[in-house]
Amino acid sequence: MNFSDNHVHSYFSTDSEASFESIIESALEKNLSSVCFTDHMDYDFPSETDEPEFVFDPDSYFATLQKLRKKYPDFPFRIGVELGLKQGVLKSALELTGSYPFDFVIGSTHLVDNMDPYEEIYWETTGETKGISRYYEATLENIKQGFDYDVYGHIDYVLRYAPTIRQGKNEQHAKEAFINRSMSENEELLREIFREIIKHGKGIEINTAGFTKGLGHPNPHETLLACYKELGGEIITMGSDAHEATYLGSHFETAYAILKKTGFSQYTEFHQRKPKMISFKQRIK
Numbered sequence: 001m002n003f004s005d006n007h008v009h010s011y012f013s014t015d016s017e018a019s020f021e022s023i024i025e026s027a028l029e030k031n032l033s034s035v036c037f038t039d040h041m042d043y044d045f046p047s048e049t050d051e052p053e054f055v056f057d058p059d060s061y062f063a064t065l066q067k068l069r070k071k072y073p074d075f076p077f078r079i080g081v082e083l084g085l086k087q088g089v090l091k092s093a094l095e096l097t098g099s100y101p102f103d104f105v106i107g108s109t110h111l112v113d114n115m116d117p118y119e120e121i122y123w124e125t126t127g128e129t130k131g132i133s134r135y136y137e138a139t140l141e142n143i144k145q146g147f148d149y150d151v152y153g154h155i156d157y158v159l160r161y162a163p164t165i166r167q168g169k170n171e172q173h174a175k176e177a178f179i180n181r182s183m184s185e186n187e188e189l190l191r192e193i194f195r196e197i198i199k200h201g202k203g204i205e206i207n208t209a210g211f212t213k214g215l216g217h218p219n220p221h222e223t224l225l226a227c228y229k230e231l232g233g234e235i236i237t238m239g240s241d242a243h244e245a246t247y248l249g250s251h252f253e254t255a256y257a258i259l260k261k262t263g264f265s266q267y268t269e270f271h272q273r274k275p276k277m278i279s280f281k282q283r284i285k
C-alpha cells in the first residue's frame, strides 16, 4: 500500500522536533506515495511563556521546504498547514491562506473557550458531558464563520482526552460504552457539522492518531465516518498526525480497511488546494 500521509508535523510546530529529512526518509522507507506537511498555525494560542506558541514564520517555512525540494527531487511532498480555528482569528487566518501557496489546509478545533481539551483544566471547568458537547458546538461555530480550509481535522478530537478515556487505560469495555453514549448524545450536532461541511464543498480526514493515543479508534470514530458517508460526504484525506517520523503512516492499513468497509472506494489528496480523488485500486500494489 502506498498511500499519501496528509497530516504530518515537523519542528515548525511547537510540539514537534522532527526534521523534514527524518520524515521524508521514513516515508521512503515505508513506501508512502507522498507526504503533505501540515504544521500548526494556531493564532492567539494562550502561551505559558513570553514566546508565542503554535505559530510559525510562513516565509521561513516555504523557503526551507523549497530548498528541500532540491534535495529530494524524486519525492513529491506537498506543503500544507493545520490551522487552529476559533473566534477572533478569522482575519489572520484568511490573510495567511490568501497570501501563501499552500497545497492543503486542515482546519481544526484545538481551543474551546480558549482552553485545549488536552489540558485537564478544560475538563475541570466544563465537566465531561458538557466538555464534549461544547467542543462540537465550537466546531459548528467555526464552520459557520467562513474560514478557508479544505478538510476539517480530527472531528472528535475531544474524545481522545476525555477523562474516561484517558484514565481508563485497560478498561476497553467501559471506554467503548462511553464513546457510544457520547456519540448518541451529540448525534444531531455531529450530523449538522457534517451537513455544513458537505454543503460548503469541504471534506474531513481520517486521522489515525486516535490509535496511538489510546482511543482505539480513528478520529472520527467509525460510526461518524459512516454518518458522513450516508449524508453524502466524499472528500476524505488520510493522515497520521505524526509529530515524530516513526508514526508516519501509522495504522494506515486499518484506516484503509475501515474506509473500505464504510463504503469508500477512494480517498483524497490535495494539490494546490484542489481535491484529487485517488481510487484505492491505484494505491494497492
Ligand SMILES: [Zn+2]
Pocket (backbone or CB within 6 Å): 082, 108, 110, 153, 154
Ligand atoms: Zn490537530
Ligand SMILES: [Zn+2]
Pocket (backbone or CB within 6 Å): 007, 009, 082, 241
Ligand atoms: Zn495535527
